[in-house]
Amino acid sequence: MEGLWTIFGPILTVVLALMTKNVIISLFFGVCYFSVGLFGLDFLNHIVDFFVAGFSGNGFVIVILMPLGVLLAFMRAGGGFKAFAGWANRKVSSRKQVGVMVFALATVLALAQDLVANLATGRILRPVIVEKKLAPEKAAFISLSAAPNIGAPIPYGTYFLFCVGMVSMLVPGVAPIPFFLKSVALSFHTWLAVLIGLLVALEIIPDLGYMKECQKRAETAIDPMETDGGGDALGGANVKPDFGAFFLPVIALVAGVAVTSLAAGELTLVPGAFIGAFVAVVYAIARGAVKPGEASNLVIGGIMEQAPIIMLLAFAFAFGAALQMAGLDQFIVSAMSGTLPPALVPAIVFLVGCAVSYTTGSLGSGLVIMLAIATGAPLILSFAATFSGAQWGDQLSPLSDMVIENAGANSIDPVELYKVALPYRLIEGGISLALFLILGFLL
Incomplete structure (x- = not known):
């Protein structure tokens, strides 16, 4: 049932999110919009179908949050956060050094798995971020710029697995892994985002736009722990x-x-998360930091701490499933395929990828690679442009799971992270567009 109507759903959803600053309501509106378009007056009976479909492909992300929440809760109760914060406060003397620490930890965790980096970096470093008065919005932007992009060429990374599968499906006759790795090398957004994230952490690039307001608010807070939602991020005085x-x-x-x-x-990923949580529980009990009778309540508390981000991701995955059922990507491909000069294809697919991925909060806009196949443009460069554009939107949209994960890890709203990231994304997006336009003509 793809058609022009599918384009307006994501646009209206993003507009509503920015106006209301409530991502859950906006995503639910988007799900209802597509349900009405697909099923008419019977749309209420099919809303659950989108959640089921969203969970079927992404349920492991929801599941991994539960043991991760337990791990972090027992890590805090066992004195791990307090020990790390004490060491960091001795070694880190400035806000800039905290920013660099966020970048470094996001990088190290991304080499293990970018999803873990998205979900854990902000939570692990939260005490130091608060103590040194680094804006949590800035910390979220730095980790968002580092983790998913550094993890892109890692063979077990989220982007890698998705894109290799997409290449094997859409570009027959090529070896998908070498093809994707060559494309990543030309994915200008991937590396510009990492560079800008590092330069922001080093304060070589100044705070721009809303970032400046957030940083000023963090610096002028009377009690740094007020920015932590009223809780003791280190576990309490007795820990x-x-x-x-x-x-x-x-x-x-x-x-x-x-x-x-x-x-x-x-x-x-899920078994490893449960192993980590099990070790955290056993260690805290064995050391006497947590009494056996208190363990069950702490397990439940750790899971409940993840409830806000679990709910956001559930709605985001349902929205993504609704987009797929409605056929938005197929409509864009069929509408534009075969109509573009080959030299302009890389720049245009970059822009289309940016627009579609931003409005949908999904990397699925990568299907516009079909444009390159249809017009005879250089495949590797065109896929690199597609991937760059899809990443750009995926790492800016308040509807994106990447943005939701990093925002949740730093206890901020996804719309706040979008507002902070916008000026920096516009800068590197403009540079990427110019480079794809130049190379499109040269190649």
């Missing part, structure tokens, strides 16, 4: 620092992901 409670669960998580993935012959 004793313990580096083991910090490092052992993280090591167990990474090792668990590696071992279970090798055993399964494919990337598996």
